[in-house]
Amino acid sequence: MEGDKAHQGPSATRSSVKKIDDNSVATMSEDVGKMTIQQAQQSQDQSIIREQIAQAVGSESAALLELRHSIDKGYGLFAATDIKRGTCIFKEAPLVLITHGASESAETVFYVSQQVSKLCPNQRRAYRMLHKAIESTKSPVSRIMYDKFAGISSRVDINNAGQRKIDDFATFKTNAFQVRLNKGIGTAVFLAHSRLNHSCSPNGHQSCNEREGLQMLHATRDIIAGEEITVTYTSLVRTWSQRAAELRRWGFACTCNSCQGAGASASKLRRERMFDIDQAIAFDNCPDPMMRATSRPKYTLPTPIAGKLAWVEELAKLCGEEGLVVDQLNAYRECPKRYVELGKLDEALAFAGQVLQLHRVCYGNNYIPNSGAGLWISKLKYLIEKQQKATALAQGQLLYQERLTTDEAAHWVGKKAWAADKKVKKRAKRAIKAAAEKAGLTTEEAETLLAGIDTEKLTVVAEKLKGEGDIEKVKSIIAELSS
Numbered sequence: 001m002e003g004d005k006a007h008q009g010p011s012a013t014r015s016s017v018k019k020i021d022d023n024s025v026a027t028m029s030e031d032v033g034k035m036t037i038q039q040a041q042q043s044q045d046q047s048i049i050r051e052q053i054a055q056a057v058g059s060e061s062a063a064l065l066e067l068r069h070s071i072d073k074g075y076g077l078f079a080a081t082d083i084k085r086g087t088c089i090f091k092e093a094p095l096v097l098i099t100h101g102a103s104e105s106a107e108t109v110f111y112v113s114q115q116v117s118k119l120c121p122n123q124r125r126a127y128r129m130l131h132k133a134i135e136s137t138k139s140p141v142s143r144i145m146y147d148k149f150a151g152i153s154s155r156v157d158i159n160n161a162g163q164r165k166i167d168d169f170a171t172f173k174t175n176a177f178q179v180r181l182n183k184g185i186g187t188a189v190f191l192a193h194s195r196l197n198h199s200c201s202p203n204g205h206q207s208c209n210e211r212e213g214l215q216m217l218h219a220t221r222d223i224i225a226g227e228e229i230t231v232t233y234t235s236l237v238r239t240w241s242q243r244a245a246e247l248r249r250w251g252f253a254c255t256c257n258s259c260q261g262a263g264a265s266a267s268k269l270r271r272e273r274m275f276d277i278d279q280a281i282a283f284d285n286c287p288d289p290m291m292r293a294t295s296r297p298k299y300t301l302p303t304p305i306a307g308k309l310a311w312v313e314e315l316a317k318l319c320g321e322e323g324l325v326v327d328q329l330n331a332y333r334e335c336p337k338r339y340v341e342l343g344k345l346d347e348a349l350a351f352a353g354q355v356l357q358l359h360r361v362c363y364g365n366n367y368i369p370n371s372g373a374g375l376w377i378s379k380l381k382y383l384i385e386k387q388q389k390a391t392a393l394a395q396g397q398l399l400y401q402e403r404l405t406t407d408e409a410a411h412w413v414g415k416k417a418w419a420a421d422k423k424v425k426k427r428a429k430r431a432i433k434a435a436a437e438k439a440g441l442t443t444e445e446a447e448t449l450l451a452g453i454d455t456e457k458l459t460v461v462a463e464k465l466k467g468e469g470d471i472e473k474v475k476s477i478i479a480e481l482s483s
């Protein structure tokens, strides 16, 4: 109505101007009063939320966090200090957990309401201060609830208790997400996790630690002090329009850097290509022939394994360029098995190592769920060891074979030389013996003389005796044998 008065323009009388001034002052004072009350209320609300978050995550983790208003997104959690990639920012138990489907039934509404009523007053207050998407309160369940309460309660109940139940359920529907905790699969709302806002290039990753029954948040890249800590509400290997449609469920249009920043157009192209590759990989991995027959992916992976690998590695590279560590990890998971199919075990092991390293960033050092990376590494190490042993065995066999061949050859050479030596020795002995008998020695004396003399000496003496007719000379040459 202030606007209407302003449009009265120059024709307004002096008294009416004065009256307006008085009214304006009164309205302004009233507004200031209202604002002061609102500010005080807001400040009290903030301190309750902060206190409850600190209780939920513990003082050490709370020191890393700052609760602030995020532009267009209500409250958000910000880094109070620099946070290194891979840090577990906080772990938290569910505030409200339902272990069956969160369908819009009267039973679910009552179950949520029952859990909310069991919270301590400040927890309940912090829960009720979580964002509530309008769509949920307009949902069919609201009508069911109103009908139910209209039948059994007074009008006051419909307006108060009934509406509160519907509101609590709307808060649950807006903030709950599926969790896999020690009690099995459930849907839960958290005090800190549910305060995290969405980004299509998030710096945080939420995961369930089933052993501890806690929901974890890890920094997927270095976060600088003052930066908002974000997670994703939707699949990120999707096109911009697919993500936008999905995010409309929460009643907002994303304004992150990938959607509206300077690099948005490049990001849109990358995500389109990522989506196509992801669909082709999913089709390639689909074991169900019926589903394969009815699926219509835009592309299918090239048939040779090397071609498939090139696509998988392209997806991992694009995820890296988009800063999507979790999706990069999922793409890398494909690599070890593809390299094994190619028989390249060392490459498979290198990729399995990369998977494990990214896994630690997203899930932490101490908690390794069924990532497959650890199993791959053990399997590959075993296969490589087996392959190395087989290679060593084959090499050993080869060496043994070579040695056998060499030994055999040497043996035959030796045998031949020995036979030749024997022949020479025999001939020399015969000549010397004949000469000795000519010189008057008896056969026994000649044999005694020749015993134990080596072939070389026998040959030399036999050579000297050749054609020698002089008995004295023959005797003198033969005497050399005993010298």
Ligand SMILES: [Zn+2]
Pocket: 199, 200, 201, 254, 255, 256, 257, 258, 259, 260
């Ligand atoms: Zn976005």
